[in-house]
Amino acid sequence: MAAGYDIECDLLVVGGGINGAGIARDAAGRGLCVVLCEKDDLASHTSSASSKLIHGGLRYLEYYEFKLVRKALIEREVLLRSAPHIMRPLRFVMPHRAGLRPTWMIRAGLYLYDMLARREILPGSQGVNLRCHPAGRPLKRAYTKGFVYSDGWVDDARLVVLNVMDACRKGAAVRTRTACTRLLREGEAWIATLRSEDGAEQVVRARCVVNAAGPWTMNVLGMALPERRTRPLRLVKGSHIVVPRLFEHDHAYIFQHPDGRIVFAIPYEHDYTLIGTTDLDYNGDPDTVAIDGSETDYLCRLAGEYFETAITPSDVVWTYSGVRPLLEDTERSAKALTRDYKFSLDQQGAPLLNVFGGKITTFRKLAEEAVDLVCKALGSPRPGWTEKACLPGGDLFGDTPQNCAVLRYGEWEQKIKDQYPWLPPALAARYCRAYGTRLHTLLDGRTSLAEMGEAFAPGLYMAEIAYLRRYEWARTAEDILWRRSKLGLHTPPDTAARLDAWLAANTMQSADAGAAGCAYKAPVSP
Structure with missing residues (x-):
């Protein structure tokens, strides 16, 4: 190890959300020496504040995001195969609401949703008579027609952790509650200072840096390249509420609203119903994001327009909010912003790859494409591998996803x-x-x-x-x-x-490092 550096590695990944976790896993599996740092806990922000869905994004069809929807639909089944313990198929009921989208439009959209990508696990869509279907019983009597289609449910925070566990057991060093406080390019390497919550610092020399800091991506970019301008992010707040269980069956609902938004009502933790989400532009501190009274009222009111049981803020037992870092588009409202992702690769010296946007369903593909760029930039292209691999714990019937x-x-x-x-x-x-x-x-x-x-x-x-x-x-x-x-x-x-x-x-040592490949001594990995 060169003097003055605590760690030397091929790749430093800044950000322990789903994108950073997926990139660290993929890169470590291709034999790169990887260090992942996260200023808080894994998935402590946006990546644990989703609607808990692995889905193509039915509503994005209205914005002609066919490429994104197809990519997400393909990934939906890849992910279901890779981690069948933290994911499961879920059927969604869309009651038809008079005065909004006509039935022919919904049928056409669902047909396209079914046909955009090959399905091997999930059944297709169909019309349903809500007067006879169990999902119609909790609804107001005015809703007699509806549609049923398939998507998937995921434990989002655990998905992040499993990716990091896999990265760790493939040799990545993991530093949680450790902020990257300095990034300086020195020729063909980046010199980074990592500071843990107790104030201890480590100096890392990395051949490449991936900036996957989510809502803080622009902060990290400004630290690394203060003179550069790049495509900005638009921060959008999404909030959810949890209320006592509103229905007994195992289907979820997707509700339309005259303002163009949709809201999900999903079975949650056996005894509860999860309702969300909102889409509001956000200019505050992502560290302190929280639901406000108007959002709670909005979600209660919209759900109450469909369910027989009235829902009031006093029924809410828990809430959570997250800030989505979406690609800026001044022509679109917050609810219409694309959930696709973009990369910005700076190679004026040691490579810096910035990740913008993305959604949880496409994280694996994003990571694969990001590591393709990293390997090419480092002069050692190596093939991807994650499409045919189980996540930790997902090998229920063998090592190969089935x-x-x-x-x-x-x-x-x-x-x-x-x-x-x-x-x-x-x-x-x-x-x-x-x-x-x-x-x-x-x-x-x-x-x-x-x-x-x-x-x-x-x-x-x-x-x-x-x-x-x-x-x-x-x-x-x-x-x-x-x-x-x-x-x-x-x-x-x-x-x-x-x-x-x-x-x-009762303190104890956790698995804050990986094993092979990097120039440092690592403790036992998971």
């Missing part, structure tokens, strides 16, 4: 329950969904519930806390209760405070 994994998920879950009969069924089901085959690591050597350790809160045992700290970079109660899980919805109000106090008093 259609059957998501279609036969229930069969696999029952096998796990039979293998661990001492686990309460609800707990076993949650472990299966959260960890997939990684649950064998969580449960290794344990043969009874007593061996899981103390129940810190209902459904949360010390064994799981230890696993999340060791393998998934969890350090705080918020990490554990709201990003690695959604136990915050199911545990007593004082759980977070008690857990933070316990975590502070």
Whole structure:
């Protein structure tokens, strides 16, 4: 290692959201020496504040975004195959609302949605009589006709973590709660200063930098190239509310509104319904984004125009908001901005690749294209590999992604329950969904519930806390209760405070580094 540098690597990725995580994973799998830094927790901002959907984006057809929709529809099934534990098919019901889009237009749009990309897992769309279908029962009697189509559900925060876990086990160094505070180009390398939350600094020498900082992309770009101007981002706030369960069936809804927006109502965490999202231009600090009263009123009012049960702000049990970094277009409203992505590659010396825009469904393709550019810029083109690879825990029926994994998920879950009969069924089901085959690591050597350790809160045992700290970079109660899980919805109000106090008093080393390929000594990876 050259004097003055703590780490030397091929690629420094700035940003631990879904784009940065996917890029780090892909690059590490191609043999590059990778360092990933994130100023907060993994997926602590936009990437954990989505509508939790893997979807083509039906409404984008109205804006003639056919290329984006096709790309997303293809990726939809690639992702379902790669991580069938944190993803699942989901059927959506669109009630027809008189005075808005006519039925022929909806039928045509759904036909196009079905035909734009090959489907091997998800069924096609169809019309439905809401007077006879279970999804019609919670709706107001005026809604008699509707349409049903397919998309997918995803645990967005866990998707990020799994990508980073895979990057780590392929050799990437991972630095959470570590900000990149300085980027200086010196000839054919970047010299970066990384500062952890305790103030400790490391100096990294990287042959290439990827700026995947989401809402902070322009900040990082300004730090690296203060003299350059590039395509700006437009920040758009999206907010969601969670209310007690409004319906018993397993379908989701997509509701139209006269203002042109659509809102989803999705089954959530067994006992709840997730409703969102809004689209508002945002000029504040992305670190402090939060829902406001007008957004809550809007979502309650729109949902109440469809459901028989009235929804008021007092029914809301939880909210979350995120800032989407979308490509600027002064001709379009916030709701109409493209969710596609663009790259800006600066090669006036060591390469700097800036990532603009994107959506969670297309993250893998974005990462693949980004790493193609990085490898070419570094003079060592290497083929992509992630399309045919499972994410950690997703190898339910073998190492190669298969259609059957998501279609036969229930069969696999029952096998796990039979293998661990001492686990309460609800707990076993949650472990299966959260960890997939990684649950064998969580449960290794344990043969009874007593061996899981103390129940810190209902459904949360010390064994799981230890696993999340060791393998998934969890350090705080918020990490554990709201990003690695959604136990915050199911545990007593004082759980977070008690857990933070316990975590502070019981420190341990987490997997904040990878293994092979870089010029530094790394601890055990997950």
